[in-house]
Amino acid sequence: MGRKKRKTQAELIQEVSDKELVLNVIASQLIFLFLAVIATFYLFSWEEIVALFQFNWLEIFIYGLIPGTIVVFIDLILIRFVPKRHWDDGGVNEKIFRSLSAWQIFLLAIVIGVSEEFLFRGVIHTEFGYIVASTIFALVHVRYLSKPVLLVSVILLSFLIGYMYEITGNLLVPIAAHIWIDFLLGLYYRYRMR
Template sequence: MKKQADIVKELSNRELLLNLYFSQLIFIVIAFILSIFLFEDFLDLLNLFDWDVNEIVLYGLLPGLFVVFIDIILMKFLPEHYYDDGGINHRIFTSLNIPHIFLLALVVSLSEELLFRGVIQTSFGWMIASIIFALVHFRYLNKVVLLVSVLLLSFLIGYMYEITQNLLVPVVAHFTIDFLLGIYYRLYRE
């Protein structure tokens, strides 16, 4: 059986990116299908978005910036192989320009938070959603630092949603983390 790193090496940058976008489309489709069965009305899912700027900044943006700060410090001081996810993040982010990183971070944060916080957490609770979110990032399962990082991040983002009940909070936190770390990979980890 091939290792993930070997599979990644066989894919072109374009194929890798298309696979990423396809996985996000699957998350959106699953979120909409589950919402049909789990919510009384489809609009219940959309009503989870609240444009409360104070909540978004305090519970989304600021914790997202803090996570990025901690991640960059850890990347500076820990051996590089601790953050190696099979080359996926490096390949994706170093091949994109900053506007495309913005778009990718937006798509990923919206699709993943719609499914994991908007549907799964709303229906089954914070713990289940956080564990499933971490497990979906299976490429981190054999990397201790990445696994602990995604578990802590999952519980943090889930908790932020739990206390605000505002889906824009985890979306903004997730976007901030992915976008800024994507830029970091693009500019400083080539």
């Protein structure tokens, strides 16, 4: 008797509805946020928590939104010129974003950006350092491990976002960058599918 062939990520994704996939993304992000909140109150004083968030709009724009726009531009170049088999994540991003409105994409980007950056930069980076946080962030994006272009891209992005936090000490900078990147790429996936 032969062993059953394991389904690929793309095959598994096709078995899940768009709504179920989005709900799974939200659930995973809420777990990240819960872990971040618990760890924050365990590891940091109230003053240290408040110091993580600096409403410096110029800093957010220069160190978060401008580099975020460049990241999106580079991603779009990769999508345009690199064969799909090298950058396709098995249809996950397309399936997540194709059924959402622009407003829903923005809200999802906020949930993802806040939860991931709060955990990886606000907690792990602050407590254990730039290298540890950036490495763990890249590893959490496990679906990219079998795609070298995506893997290199997420590693570079992880270290770039970590560097944003490293040089500013302002958690709102990587949060804004992450939201902006996910929002713009989400819009691309949404409207490219039409």
